[in-house]
Amino acid sequence: MTTEQSDATGGRADSDPAAATGDSASGAKPKATVRRRGRKKGATAGGASEATSTGPGDAPPPAAEVGRNGDRAEGAAAAETAATATAGGTGTVAGDAAEVAGTDGAARADDAARPNGKARTGRKARNRDKAGSSAKAGTGKAGTDETGTDKSGTDRAGTDKSGTDRAGTDKSGTDRAGTDTGTGESGPESRAEIDGEAAPGTAGKDGETGADGKDGDKPADPWTAFGPAPDPVLSRPRRVVRTVGRALVHEWTLAAVASLALAVLMTWPTLRYPRYTLPQDYWDPSLQSWQLAWSGHILLTDPAQLWNSNTFFPESGSFAFSDTLLGYAPAGMIGVGPEDALLRYNIMFVLAHALATFGAYALARQLGAGRIGGAVAGASYAYAPWLLAQAGHLHILSNGGIPLALAMLARGHGWSLRHGYRPRRRHAGWAFAGWLVAAWQLSLGFGIGLPFAYLLAGVVLVSAVVWFVRRRWVKRPFGWRLFLADLLGGLVFAAVGALLAVPYFKVAELHPNAARTLGEIQLYSPPASGFFTAPAESRIWGELHEGARAVLPWHPEMTLLPGFVLYALAAGGLFFSVWRVRHRLFLLAGVLLTMALAMGTRFLGGRFTYVPLFEHLPGWNGLRTPGRMMLWTTLLLGLLAAGAVTAFCARVRELAAERVPPWPGPWLRLATLVPLLLVVVEGLNVTPHPVAPQQPAVMRTVDGPMLVLPSSQNLDQPVMLWSTDRFQRMVNGGSGFTPNSQAQVRDATVSFPDFGSVDYLRRLGVKNVVVLRDRLGGTPWEGMLDRPVDGLGVTREEVGDAVVYRL
Numbered sequence: 155m156t157t158e159q160s161d162a163t164g165g166r167a168d169s170d171p172a173a174a175t176g177d178s179a180s181g182a183k184p185k186a187t188v189r190r191r192g193r194k195k196g197a198t199a200g201g202a203s204e205a206t207s208t209g210p211g212d213a214p215p216p217a218a219e220v221g222r223n224g225d226r227a228e229g230a231a232a233a234e235t236a237a238t239a240t241a242g243g244t245g246t247v248a249g250d251a252a253e254v255a256g257t258d259g260a261a262r263a264d265d266a267a268r269p270n271g272k273a274r275t276g277r278k279a280r281n282r283d284k285a286g287s288s289a290k291a292g293t294g295k296a297g298t299d300e301t302g303t304d305k306s307g308t309d310r311a312g313t314d315k316s317g318t319d320r321a322g323t324d325k326s327g328t329d330r331a332g333t334d335t336g337t338g339e340s341g342p343e344s345r346a347e348i349d350g351e352a353a354p355g356t357a358g359k360d361g362e363t364g365a366d367g368k369d370g371d372k373p374a375d376p377w378t379a380f381g382p383a384p385d386p387v388l389s390r391p392r393r394v395v396r397t398v399g400r401a402l403v404h405e406w407t408l409a410a411v412a413s414l415a416l417a418v419l420m421t422w423p424t425l426r427y428p429r430y431t432l433p434q435d436y437w438d439p440s441l442q443s444w445q446l447a448w449s450g451h452i453l454l455t456d457p458a459q460l461w462n463s464n465t466f467f468p469e470s471g472s473f474a475f476s477d478t479l480l481g482y483a484p485a486g487m488i489g490v491g492p493e494d495a496l497l498r499y500n501i502m503f504v505l506a507h508a509l510a511t512f513g514a515y516a517l518a519r520q521l522g523a524g525r526i527g528g529a530v531a532g533a534s535y536a537y538a539p540w541l542l543a544q545a546g547h548l549h550i551l552s553n554g555g556i557p558l559a560l561a562m563l564a565r566g567h568g569w570s571l572r573h574g575y576r577p578r579r580r581h582a583g584w585a586f587a588g589w590l591v592a593a594w595q596l597s598l599g600f601g602i603g604l605p606f607a608y609l610l611a612g613v614v615l616v617s618a619v620v621w622f623v624r625r626r627w628v629k630r631p632f633g634w635r636l637f638l639a640d641l642l643g644g645l646v647f648a649a650v651g652a653l654l655a656v657p658y659f660k661v662a663e664l665h666p667n668a669a670r671t672l673g674e675i676q677l678y679s680p681p682a683s684g685f686f687t688a689p690a691e692s693r694i695w696g697e698l699h700e701g702a703r704a705v706l707p708w709h710p711e712m713t714l715l716p717g718f719v720l721y722a723l724a725a726g727g728l729f730f731s732v733w734r735v736r737h738r739l740f741l742l743a744g745v746l747l748t749m750a751l752a753m754g755t756r757f758l759g760g761r762f763t764y765v766p767l768f769e770h771l772p773g774w775n776g777l778r779t780p781g782r783m784m785l786w787t788t789l790l791l792g793l794l795a796a797g798a799v800t801a802f803c804a805r806v807r808e809l810a811a812e813r814v815p816p817w818p819g820p821w822l823r824l825a826t827l828v829p830l831l832l833v834v835v836e837g838l839n840v841t842p843h844p845v846a847p848q849q850p851a852v853m854r855t856v857d858g859p860m861l862v863l864p865s866s867q868n869l870d871q872p873v874m875l876w877s878t879d880r881f882q883r884m885v886n887g888g889s890g891f892t893p894n895s896q897a898q899v900r901d902a903t904v905s906f907p908d909f910g911s912v913d914y915l916r917r918l919g920v921k922n923v924v925v926l927r928d929r930l931g932g933t934p935w936e937g938m939l940d941r942p943v944d945g946l947g948v949t950r951e952e953v954g955d956a957v958v959y960r961l
Contacts, residue, residue: 405525406516409512409515409516409528410508410512412529413508413509413511413512413515413532414504414505414508416507416508416511416533416834417504417505417507417508417511417536418504420507420536420537420834420837420838420839421433421503421504421507421839421841423843424500424503424504424843425500425501425504426843427843427845428496428497428500428501429493429494429496429497430493430496430845430846431496431500431843431844431845431846432496432499432500432546432843432844432846433500433503433545433546433841433842433843434545434546434691434841434842434843435546435842435844436844436845436846436847436871436872437546437868437871437872437888438546438547438871439499439546439548439846440846440871440872440874440875441476441871441874441875441888441889442479442499442547442548442549443492443495443496443498443499443875443878444465444495444871444874444875444877444878445473445476445478445479446479446482446483446485446486446495446498446499446502447486447489447494447495447498447878448463448464448473448486448878448881449473449478449479449480449482449483449486450483450484450485450486450487450488451486451487451490451878451881452881453483453486453487454487460473461473461474461657463887464858464877464881464882464883464884465870465874465877465884465886465887466885466886466887466889466893466895466896467858467859467883467884467885467918467919467920468859468895468918468919469893469895469896471657471660471661471664472887472889472893473657474657474658474660474661475661475668475887475889475890475891475893476889476890477549477598477599477600477601478597478598478599479548479549479552479598479599480597480598480654481552481594481595481597481598482502482552482598485498485501485502486498490878490879491849491878491879492846492849492875492876492878492879494878495875495878496846496875499548502548502552503548503551506548506551506552506553506554507536507537507551508536508554509552509554509555509558510532510535510536510551510553510554510557511532511533511535511536511537511554512532512554512558513532513535513554513555513556513557513558513559513561514528514531514532514534514535514536514554514557514789514792515528515529515531515532516528516557516558516561516562517531517557517558517560517561517564517789517793518530518531518532518792518793518796519561520561520564520565520570521564521570521571521572521793521796522570522571522572522573522732522733522800523572523732523793523796523797523799523800524732524796524799524800524803524804526799526800526803526826526827526829526830527732527795527796527797527798527799527800527803528796529830530723530792530795530796530799530829530830530833531789531792531793531795531796532792533830533833533834533837534716534717534719534720534788534791534792534795534833534837535557535788535789535792536554536837537833537834537836537837538715538716538717538720538788538837539688539689539692539694539695539713539715539716539717539836539837540688540689540713540714540715540716540784540788541788542688542689542691542692542837542839542841543689543690543691543709543710543711543713544782545691545839545841549598549599549601549602550601550602550782550785552595552598552599553595553602553785555591555592555594555595555598556595556602556606556785556789557789558591559588559589559591559592559595560588561588562584562585562587562588562591563584563585563588563589563592564588565579565581565584565585565588566580566581566582566583566584566585566586566587566588566636566639567580567585567636568580568581571733571737571793572732572733572734577631580632580633580636582633582635582636582638582639583639585636585639585640585643586639586640586642586643588643589639589640589642589643589644589646589647590643590646592606592610592647593646593647593650593651596647596650596651596654597650597654600654600655600658600773600776600777601777601779601782602782602785604773604774604776604777605783605786607647607651608771610647614644655773658773658776662776665891665893665894667891667892667894668776668890668891669775669776670775670776670777670778672755672765672768674778675754675755675760675764675768675778675780676754676755676756677707677708678708678711678712678754678778678779678780678781679753679754679755679756679760679764679780679781680706680711680712680713680714680752680753680754680756680780680781681706681712681753681756682753682756683702683705683706684706684712684713684714684715684781685714685715685716685749685784686702686715687699687702687703687706687709687712687713687714687715688713688715689703689709689710689713689715690703690709691839691840691841692715692836692838692839692840693838693839693840694835694836694838695715695836696840699713699715711779711781711782712781714752714781714784716784716787716788716791717833717836717837718836719829719832719833719836720788720791720792720795720833720836721791723794723795723798723799723829723833724745724791724792724794724795724798726795726798727794727795727796727797727798728742728794730798730801730802731794731797731798731800731801732797732800732801732804733794733797738794738797741790741793741794742794744786744790745787745790745791745794747763748783748784748786748787748790749784749787750763750764751763751764751767751780751783752780752781752782752783752784752787753780754780754781755780764780778890795829795833799826799829799830802826802829803826806822806825806826809822810822846872846875847872849875849876849879850876850924850926850954850955850956851953851954851956852924852953852954852956852958853873853876853877853879853924854879854880855953856882856922856924856953856958857882857921857922858882858883858884858921858922859882859883859884859885859918859919859920859921859922860882860883860884860885860920860921860922860923860924861884861885861886861899861903861915861920861922861923861924862884862885862886862923862924862925862926863903863906863923863924863925863926863930863935863938864926864929864930864933864934864935865885865886865896865899865900865903866900866933867888867892868888869929869933870886870887870888871888873886874886874887874888885899885918885920899914899915899918902914902915903915903923903935904934904935906923906935906938906941906959907923907938907941907943907946907948907959908941908946909946912946912947912948912961915961916961920961921960921961922958922959922960922961923958923959923961924956924957924958924959925938925939925956925957925958925959926955926956927939927955927956927957928955939957943959947961948960948961
């Protein structure tokens, strides 16, 4: 081998494997000799250590990089040895030994291989090189060509395609002479030779065995103790367990669990006696308990009659007389009767608070807030003091789908308030899911769903205009998949809204008295002082604000305090926040606008705020309580507060980085939680949980159509709940308005039983009249049980505490 050939290998010129092991062509076993090791100065950091001896027991070391001089001989082919294949503990050398050009050439090659320039005195190796003879064995066919060089040729430059030294490697790649191609690590055969013994018996590529004819198992590689531990191969059950474990500790899982736990605590004692009590009162909650039960029952039995409920007989479309909570219909399919209806309502009451917390948290996180900032936004949105006055209105408390849908839509479009538009984060699936959640939120009722629908329509319109305007200057990719997701999702949302709106438009057409007037809007419009007044259900501010509530015309809808802590945090967020200044101003403008809308006609007479919406937007004239627009004010204030808290937590981390050791101390950690704790404490309540009236036994036996007396808006709502056993048709019902037919029945039956009232009920189709004896006191029907029924064709029967008149 020439000096140029040795330099091309980047290390020392290794002798022929047959010669290096002292084997002859006949396959004689070599004698182990004492090995001398030395560290080459020019070796790379990741390469294997090289032996400095070329004695019989040494194998060629792995290829190393170029020495310190960095020279590489041009056009050199380091084909010093022929390809060999070890085949057993006493395996013969496979392939023909390549002849070496001469003693001087071998010496120069040996000298060139040493980075420090010192020549080695491996004369025995050179002598063996001269005496080596060519022998064909295994799959190697190195041999020598006419010019005395091996058939790898100088044109191969001694390296394979990956740049690894191919010296001592046959064409089949079986014996790599201690070099793992592409990795630079020693192979198992070479490692065994380095330890002074031949490689154990392993079959060659062509299935040949060693000279001794014995096969053996490859021993464990001692060098693996210094390498990284291999990844364990998990079984299917263990993979499932690991996947489940990772899901359980994911941020969103922990957020959902924390939201649920907080909801149970903040609404306590709702779940203490869930089959018997209702939060705040038993009027509107009884109505909504019946709504949940009716939707589940009718969808299982006769879906075509969904809007024609068993109440308000003989009116049609009576299910659309108020917000329906139709999105909770799957829950209504479980259980039968009043007790199950109460249990269902109380569970959904708690879950509504949990979803509101989780939804606002998800929105704040998607927009760029930190975890604690997101928690502040979620808690302030779900447990604002003004919402305590709405504890009896599940359709108002069920608002968590609004921020959750907005978060999912923002996630699908790769947009956040803090980082702007990031095309690589687009995800069509999230966008479509956001539209589905928005449609579900709309199905819970138009009381808060209608403003949400108009908001989404406005956002889509503005975003489309801004997109096409900016596209002239900056390329902003959108993608067909995301476009189709938005198109299909928007169509689903619009279809759900249209299908739900049709029954309400029919009701408005058939019952003109159902429409709201500006006079009613004025009656429910709160003054500016309402934004700083808490309801009586607030544990912190309830008693302190008793005087302020006394001057409000209708304080249940006018005590709109979102929380003094939230006000303070949002004000701080205007000056110290992770949001950009323009975004803070945008959120502030949204807060002021929604406050003006919440004041109804109290703000400049509503001429520039609420009245135009009332007169021109379809469906807006069905909203009689402007104060519920405070929901949007609370959400925007929560986002401002989240920006401030996130900036505060970032500052705490900066201070912690200056400490030794660099982590926050207990007081700094506690300081980051103070805003969240204050928001939660301000949301504590003293909401009453009265026991719901028990169902009379007669309600389980009497058939319809029926009329239960006495009858009024509040008295009829528990009667609706009692009908959840059989859903018999009844004249009774309570909603946001009183149909004319129901009012006429109440007027006609004040003198019941007499000829006129009995005849009127028969023509109406009523078959039975149930009189609840214990509820007659103080009503127009108080003395009816003393009237005779002779000559009326009516039979009278007492069933428990009730009296049944069969017409």
